[in-house]
Amino acid sequence: AQSVAQPEDQVNVAEGNPLTVKCTYSVSGNPYLFWYVQYPNRGLQFLLKYITGDNLVKGSYGFEAEFNKSQTSFHLKKPSALVSDSALYFCAVRDIHGAGSYQLTFGKGTKLSVIP
Amino acid sequence: EAQVTQNPRYLITVTGKKLTVTCSQNMNHEYMSWYRQDPGLGLRQIYYSMNVEVTDKGDVPEGYKVSRKEKRNFPLILESPSPNQTSLYFCASSLNQQGVNTEAFFGQGTRLTVV
Numbered sequence: 186a187q188s189v190a191q192p193e194d195q196v197n198v199a200e201g202n203p204l205t206v207k208c209t210y211s212v213s214g215n216p217y218l219f220w221y222v223q224y225p226n227r228g229l230q231f232l233l234k235y236i237t238g239d240n241l242v243k244g245s246y247g248f249e250a251e252f253n254k255s256q257t258s259f260h261l262k263k264p265s266a267l268v269s270d271s272a273l274y275f276c277a278v279r280d281i282h283g284a285g286s287y288q289l290t291f292g293k294g295t296k297l298s299v300i301p
Numbered sequence: 302e303a304q305v306t307q308n309p310r311y312l313i314t315v316t317g318k319k320l321t322v323t324c325s326q327n328m329n330h331e332y333m334s335w336y337r338q339d340p341g342l343g344l345r346q347i348y349y350s351m352n353v354e355v356t357d358k359g360d361v362p363e364g365y366k367v368s369r370k371e372k373r374n375f376p377l378i379l380e381s382p383s384p385n386q387t388s389l390y391f392c393a394s395s396l397n398q399q400g401v402n403t404e405a406f407f408g409q410g411t412r413l414t415v416v
Contacts, residue, residue, distance in 0.1 A: 219404060219405075221407075226410075227409060227410070228305075228391060228408050228409045228410050229344075229391065229393075229405075229407040231404040231405070231406075234404060275343065288346060288349065288359065289346070289393075290346075291336075291343045292343055293341060293342060293343035294343050
């Protein structure tokens with residue numbers, strides 16, 4: 186069974202500093218990895234995805250993520266945090282070699298707070 | 302505008318009173334699913350549908366029903382709601398079951414309280 190772990194419930198970072206939100210995954214085959222962001226009282230919005238190719242993927246709002254197969258990680262990063270980045274972030278994985286449901290499995294979420 | 306629309310956004314109901322949360326997408330997506338979001342648990346899949354008339358259970362299907370009579374609609378039905386179904390519910394859609402590399406689009410959410 187596939188799973189996702191986000192080891193930090195909350196991450197605090199000062200505005201202008203780099204940020205990292207951690208994610209590790211477990212799948213039986215090759216993973217398709219996604220990051221979503223949820224602002225208060227809103228649905229989830231897609232940020233970026235890793236399918237194949239370059240291990241560093243770039244997404245919306247200046248975010249990027251690095252796929253590391255040996256460490257089974259897909260950490261979300263941004264060089265300079267903005268107060269408006271404060272939100273709940275979810276990592277998700279889909280294993281196409283799984284049971285065939287193409288189910289998207291989510292982590293429990295990490296609350297990012299950017300302090301002015 | 303491409304979107305997934307859920308209704309209602311907020312709902313307070315009493316135990317045992319049947320309710321339906323509607324979900325509609327205008328992107329001609331084949332794959333639709335329902336999630337519930339609870340603090341500390343993230344999003345858990347309730348049911349999913351790969352196409353019209355094709356539905357299957359996710360991780361937490363107990364107490365829920367779904368139907369997929371048309372491609373655009375995927376209602377979530379609680380026949381006899383209980384307080385442990387108090388949660389934030391999201392409907393999502395994505396291109397098709399073969400498009401495993403495509404992202405999911407989410408509705409705005411329905412906050413359900415069962416008293």
